[in-house]
Amino acid sequence: MRTHIVSQFSEVDNSTMEKLALFILLPGVALAFCEEGFEQIGEKCLKFETEFRLTFAEAHEFCLEQHGASLALIDSARHFKAIIDHIITNGMKESFWIDGTDRGHEGQWTTKEGQDFPMGTPFWAGFPDYQEPNGGTKENCAHINNGQSFYINDVDCNSAFWFICEQANNYDQYYKNESASEPLCLLDYIALGGKCISFLNEYAVPWSEANLRCGDLEYPGELAIVDDIELLRAISVHLNEGWLTDHDYWLGGYDEGHEGLWTWTNGSGVPMGTPFWGLGSEGQEPDQGSKENHLAIIGHGHFYFRDIDGSANLHPLCQLIG
Structure with missing residues (x-):
């Protein structure tokens, strides 16, 4: 790979070649x-x-x-x-x-x-x-x-x-990081955005029960942690292509007990603002304060993040544990 890259720049000045060498030596740098x-x-x-x-x-x-x-x-x-x-x-x-x-x-x-x-x-x-x-x-x-x-x-x-x-x-x-290959996913899951994802369309349950439903799968899962924008994109494309735009899904995020501090069930922070959270009549979500403390993607909200009352019945969107 390095020999191929250098050959592409055989006529480039020394300063440029030094920069090229630096980038080649730093893994993960585009x-x-x-x-x-x-x-x-x-x-x-x-x-x-x-x-x-x-x-x-x-x-x-x-x-x-x-x-x-x-x-x-x-x-x-x-x-x-x-x-x-x-x-x-x-x-x-x-x-x-x-x-x-x-x-x-x-x-x-x-x-x-x-x-x-x-x-x-x-x-x-x-x-x-x-x-x-x-x-x-x-x-x-x-x-x-x-x-x-x-x-x-x-x-x-x-x-x-x-x-x-x-x-x-x-x-x-001449040189870009290769995209992460999709994982091989077990029964009940499909590969999307680098994760194994399951849409439990047969259930519509409150948020507190949704994680339990994910854990009941033959290969146990948990509510999905969508912290990569390419994963949100992949989920949206999948749901639109599958004619599932009338479905709503729970994700593993909440701010119950710590208003305004959105976290995933693993304790990491939920990304805020654009391009994750959708828009509403009162500006950008989340916009309902202590009334709505759980994270969902909603079909009529174009599968952007929305804050929802945790007692609502939505489908669990799960990811494979591990």
Whole structure:
């Protein structure tokens, strides 16, 4: 592997080769060499343009002409989360253009160059009664919307926003971590997002009983701990493809006894904010205080995290123990 990588860069200057060697020697590090003005966010080199606002077309042109770059492409849930984490950590409070449009082919969202653009959870803003995009032919360009907790929304392409440029031709095309292989799962479980998951659709029980139902499986499980955004994505895709959008599921999270401090049953913290928690009429979940102390994903809530009264009868969503 190392010999192959070095051969790809036989004509690269010594400084670049030194950087390449450093990355190769550090296991688990994704390779990206960012040009001046760009910074590595996740596995990509991005530049957040925050000095002026442009239309969608102008932003595309600016990225290309000024940086030889394109508008940022969201191509995985993990990359989307890295961008949102960066925006929030740096206190940015405006919206950003990204590379997504359905102009000319209504409802078929792609990049400007025709690559697939991700749909559904955990990318687009999800409310109890609808999920973006919902602007029809009047709103044909995608932006990360400050007004919707930085989820993606469709908007008029002639609006003016800050924007994110993505550096082209990163060296990470030659070396990336291989995705974790899916486990071989036992009876009652399926492999999703690196875990063995079971949907107990034959039961609808309160949260306190749900964990017991998971433990009663032939190979005992526990309520699922969904702390990886790619796992939430995989669960959402599975439920939508299986026509199970009318189902609601308990997860192993709660804040009962310590209001506002959401933890999993193993004692670790539940991830908060975007892109895990959905939106409601009063802002972003959780929004019901001490009335609703248990964690669920709800079909009509587009399988984002929601706080729910633990006495409600929902299906257990289990993971294999161990």
